[in-house]
Amino acid sequence: MMKNVIEVRDLVVVRGSREVLPGISLDIGAGVAGLLGPSGCGKTTLMRCLVGAQRVRSGTVEVLGEPAGSPPLRTRVGYVTQAASVYDDLTVAENLAFFARVLGVDPGQVDEAVAAVGLDDHRSQVVGSLSGGQRSRVSLAVALLGTPDVLVLDEPTVGLDPVLRRDLWELFHRIAEGGAAVLVSSHVMDEAERSDRLLLMREGRIIADGSPEQIRERTGARDIEQAFLRLVEGQEEVA
Numbered sequence: 036m037m038k039n040v041i042e043v044r045d046l047v048v049v050r051g052s053r054e055v056l057p058g059i060s061l062d063i064g065a066g067v068a069g070l071l072g073p074s075g076c077g078k079t080t081l082m083r084c085l086v087g088a089q090r091v092r093s094g095t096v097e098v099l100g101e102p103a104g105s106p107p108l109r110t111r112v113g114y115v116t117q118a119a120s121v122y123d124d125l126t127v128a129e130n131l132a133f134f135a136r137v138l139g140v141d142p143g144q145v146d147e148a149v150a151a152v153g154l155d156d157h158r159s160q161v162v163g164s165l166s167g168g169q170r171s172r173v174s175l176a177v178a179l180l181g182t183p184d185v186l187v188l189d190e191p192t193v194g195l196d197p198v199l200r201r202d203l204w205e206l207f208h209r210i211a212e213g214g215a216a217v218l219v220s221s222h223v224m225d226e227a228e229r230s231d232r233l234l235l236m237r238e239g240r241i242i243a244d245g246s247p248e249q250i251r252e253r254t255g256a257r258d259i260e261q262a263f264l265r266l267v268e269g270q271e272e273v274a
């Protein structure tokens with residue numbers, strides 16, 4: 036049986052005075068997994084834990100058999116935050132070349148990464164003059180350098196038009212077909228249908244986990260938004 040790419044056990048995270056993650060356990064394998072939930076439910080916090088950027092109160096997070104954030108994972112895990120983390124005064128190609136050097140990745144991969152995110156026509160443009168969606172695609176291209184085994188993408192499609200969103204999801208699936216685990220967060224429910232596996236999150240807990248069809252069937256809902264609402268109502272009745 037294939038080993039899980041990501042293993043989270045009893046993860047508790049407190050931010051400020053709030054227990055944001057009250058104890059999550061989760062396994063993620065290869066494929067495109069969507070992490071869906073309302074704003075503030077803890078998606079970013081969970082993703083920060085997966086890349087080793089979050090102080091945790093208790094529990095463990097292993098990625099590819101190593102503790103999250105440990106040095107061997109440096110080029111094997113790509114992370115794109117909500118804020119584009121690239122240099123405004125460098126061009127697209129210069130940014131990519133810079134990060135390729137930092138990561139010790141073959142500079143030949145720069146062109147491939149630029150093409151993968153559809154920015155060929157902008158490779159010589161200074162990042163500060165790109166649109167918001169284009170800037171976030173530069174960050175995504177940086178994360179693709181080194182052909183990571185795990186890609187953690189925090190709301191990568193925010194502010195993108197439907198055509199670009201579709202293209203990006205196709206790209207996530209192509210990456211996953213190569214055996215990678217791609218975790219994509221979103222608070223837009225209609226993106227759910229595009230993932231192989233869906234993790235519905237609410238108030239720091241995973242309230243449903245399965246393929247979009249399984250979750251719809253289990254809840255008798257016509258779409259994921261309705262499924263989410265039914266799950267929440269069910270929780271409230273129990274409480």
Ligand SMILES: Nc1ncnc2c1ncn2[C@@H]1O[C@H](COP(=O)(O)OP(=O)(O)OP(=O)(O)O)[C@@H](O)[C@H]1O
Binds near residue numbers: 053055072077080081
């Ligand atoms: N530095 C911090 N100090 C205190 N509380 C924080 C801090 N950062 C986040 N939080 C709280 O943790 C909770 C989870 O935040 P998180 O950013 O993980 O949510 P999210 O699901 O990613 O939201 P969004 O979709 O809006 O990005 C929120 O209630 C937020 O207010």
